[in-house]
Amino acid sequence: MAAELRLVERSKEGDLQAFEELVLMYQKQIYNLGYRMMGNEEDACDIAQEAFLRAYKSIGKFNLKSRFGTWIYRIAMNLCIDELRKRKKTKLYPIVHNDNPEDKQYKLVSDAGDLPEELVEKKETRLKVQQAINRLPEDHRTMIVLRDIQGRSYQEIADIMGLNLGTVKSRISRARYNLKEEIEKQTGTERRELRLKC
Amino acid sequence: MGNCNEVREQLSLYIDGMLEPGEAEGVENHLKACPECSKEVEEIRRLIRECGEMEEKEPPEYLAPMIINSIRKQARGKNTRFSRWLGNRRIVSAAAAVLLVLVVAKGVMPALENGFWGGMKAANDMSTDQTQEEPVAEEYGLSSQEALNKAMAPEGRGASSEAEFDVAEDGAGGQIKMGREMFALTADEAQPPQQVEQKEAEAGRKIINNAELSLNVENFDESFRAIQQVVEKTGGFIQSSNSYVSRSNVGEDGRDYKEGHVALRIPGSEFYRALDEIEHLGKTTNKSVFGNDVTKQYMDMEARLKSKEVQEERLLDILSKAAKVEDILRIENELNRVRTEIEMYVSQMRDWDNLVQYSTINVFIREVEPKDKQVSPPKMGNLWDRVKKGFILTTNGILDIVEALIVGIGFALPVIIIAGAGYLVWRGFRNKKSIQGR
Numbered sequence: 001m002a003a004e005l006r007l008v009e010r011s012k013e014g015d016l017q018a019f020e021e022l023v024l025m026y027q028k029q030i031y032n033l034g035y036r037m038m039g040n041e042e043d044a045c046d047i048a049q050e051a052f053l054r055a056y057k058s059i060g061k062f063n064l065k066s067r068f069g070t071w072i073y074r075i076a077m078n079l080c081i082d083e084l085r086k087r088k089k090t091k092l093y094p095i096v097h098n099d100n101p102e103d104k105q106y107k108l109v110s111d112a113g114d115l116p117e118e119l120v121e122k123k124e125t126r127l128k129v130q131q132a133i134n135r136l137p138e139d140h141r142t143m144i145v146l147r148d149i150q151g152r153s154y155q156e157i158a159d160i161m162g163l164n165l166g167t168v169k170s171r172i173s174r175a176r177y178n179l180k181e182e183i184e185k186q187t188g189t190e191r192r193e194l195r196l197k198c
Numbered sequence: 199m200g201n202c203n204e205v206r207e208q209l210s211l212y213i214d215g216m217l218e219p220g221e222a223e224g225v226e227n228h229l230k231a232c233p234e235c236s237k238e239v240e241e242i243r244r245l246i247r248e249c250g251e252m253e254e255k256e257p258p259e260y261l262a263p264m265i266i267n268s269i270r271k272q273a274r275g276k277n278t279r280f281s282r283w284l285g286n287r288r289i290v291s292a293a294a295a296v297l298l299v300l301v302v303a304k305g306v307m308p309a310l311e312n313g314f315w316g317g318m319k320a321a322n323d324m325s326t327d328q329t330q331e332e333p334v335a336e337e338y339g340l341s342s343q344e345a346l347n348k349a350m351a352p353e354g355r356g357a358s359s360e361a362e363f364d365v366a367e368d369g370a371g372g373q374i375k376m377g378r379e380m381f382a383l384t385a386d387e388a389q390p391p392q393q394v395e396q397k398e399a400e401a402g403r404k405i406i407n408n409a410e411l412s413l414n415v416e417n418f419d420e421s422f423r424a425i426q427q428v429v430e431k432t433g434g435f436i437q438s439s440n441s442y443v444s445r446s447n448v449g450e451d452g453r454d455y456k457e458g459h460v461a462l463r464i465p466g467s468e469f470y471r472a473l474d475e476i477e478h479l480g481k482t483t484n485k486s487v488f489g490n491d492v493t494k495q496y497m498d499m500e501a502r503l504k505s506k507e508v509q510e511e512r513l514l515d516i517l518s519k520a521a522k523v524e525d526i527l528r529i530e531n532e533l534n535r536v537r538t539e540i541e542m543y544v545s546q547m548r549d550w551d552n553l554v555q556y557s558t559i560n561v562f563i564r565e566v567e568p569k570d571k572q573v574s575p576p577k578m579g580n581l582w583d584r585v586k587k588g589f590i591l592t593t594n595g596i597l598d599i600v601e602a603l604i605v606g607i608g609f610a611l612p613v614i615i616i617a618g619a620g621y622l623v624w625r626g627f628r629n630k631k632s633i634q635g636r
Contacts, residue, residue, distance in 0.1 A: 031257035148249035173210035
């Protein structure tokens with residue numbers, strides 16, 4: 001933490017190298033955040049790049065009392081939400097999920113300890129969950145990504161999103177129910193489709 | 199079981215341990231009693247577990263360099279966005295700039311030509327100027343160096359050219375004889391021998407003489423009159439002439455100097471004499487003489503003409519004897535063809551005759567200040583006038599340019615509007631795409 005603080009301080013003074021170290025420290029987390037929010041790798045890269053660029057531009061305004069991680073998360077999260085809203089509004093760029101890695105990983109790890117059938121099942125449910133997440137509205141998706149995928153504490157989430165704790169609590173609760181419903185809906189349609197095929 | 203809904207709202211927090219101790223106890227008690235809610239809890243737990251099991255994805259290797267690169271770019275220039283835009287579209291910008299300049303220039307040029315920098319005020323609409331004059335002189339100077347040398351020799355020119363004419367006459371005689379032999383072959387019957395002999399006497403050598411003179415004179419009008427006199431004396435004529443006030447050649451006293459070009463046609467025999475006289479009207483800066491001997495071509499054509507004439511006569515003879523319409527038509531056709539050819543030859547020969555009979559002299563006259571003749575004291579008297587004149591001239595020029603620039607903006611406005619609209623559209627498009635993908 002102390003090391004990070006020093007890096008941030010140096011960055012604020014205009015030390016490019018210090019900021020680059022911060023980038024290396026956080027790029028994976030931001031990339032993953034972008035990936036879970038946007039649903040594909042390309043958008044994740046763009047979000048990460050844009051988030052760090054914005055952070056660099058406004059590092060001077062960064063308040064040293066807060067954590068850099070929270071701050072960069074917030075920037076990235078806002079970018080994701082903006083972008084998702086923009087796409088929903090214009091309907092020009094439907095999000096494509098066909099490059100979901102859970103599909104690809106199957107072949108790579110199939111000789112690992114798990115039994116194949118179990119593994120397939122696991123992959124399938126995981127894919128289902130990811131697809132359901134992608135269908136959630138932004139505010140709910142945010143909560144699932146931060147809380148359940150990345151395991152952030154309620155307080156952290158409140159800080160990142162600039163919400164009070166109560167709002168975060170109720171929102172996470174609603175987001176989970178929403179997700180559950182989405183998955184059930186999906187399973188339902190799948191079953192119907194299956195029945196139709198038979 | 200009435201508080202199932204209430205409990206369900208708390209289940210999520212209960213799982214995360216975010217409930218107040220009292221609330222958590224209540225939920226726990228309810229769950230023990232309510233299997234449905236217990237099932238619900240399990241489902242949510244499983245869901246959370248599924249989410250938590252999603253692995254962290256490794257970012258692609260290029261991500262970090264890409265981010266750092268963009269940040270460095272940002273660090274290099276504060277107004278990066280604009281410079282990036284410029285950088286990416288340097289060619290487009292350059293093209294746009296050139297277009298703009300061209301469009302503005304289109305508006306500005308006429309003003310420049312008419313008002314300020316224009317080299318000269320043409321007295322009549324004529325395009326000849328010094329720059330055009332130079333290459334011509336050079337070309338001829340090179341090609342007819344020999345002729346020039348001969349003509350330049352101040353004395354003995356008459357003698358030398360006379361001698362040459364002697365030789366020429368001999369040569370021509372030989373050629374004529376040869377020509378007659380040719381006639382003899384083709385046109386013997388039709389052509390009485392005396393007639394040919396007569397032609398031979400007339401012929402002489404067919405030489406088309408041309409000359410160019412560039413003169414610097416002190417008084418244009420006087421020189422022009424002198425040239426006219428020479429032309430009258432030699433029995434020639436002035437084919438064309440023009441004069442204009444030179445703007446590039448302004449004297450110290452602000453006097454206008456004239457320039458001009460006269461094309462003279464001088465009877466062949468008087469050519470050298472006229473050239474000599476005109477040459478002495480001023481300082482000759484360039485002189486070139488070139489002769490084109492068309493004797494052989496002329497003779498050839500004459501021979502061909504004769505043979506065609508014979509053919510024509512024969513055709514006429516046949517025509518008078520022909521009875522069948524078909525034959526008549528065919529003969530007339532042929533006759534027509536022959537006559538066209540005859541006309542062509544005659545016209546070409548007439549042209550040559552004309553050119554040989556009248557040599558052409560192109561004189562370029564340029565009025566200059568006689569600096570070497572007299573010391574001109576600085577004329578202080580009209581100094582103020584000249585200052586005033588200069589001031590007005592320059593001011594007018596500047597006003598012309600300003601006006602033209604404003605007009606030029608008018609010219610450019612549509613382009614600017616279109617370009618601006620294009621830029622806005624492009625920017626909007628880019629913003630939309632900025633996150634979508636590279």
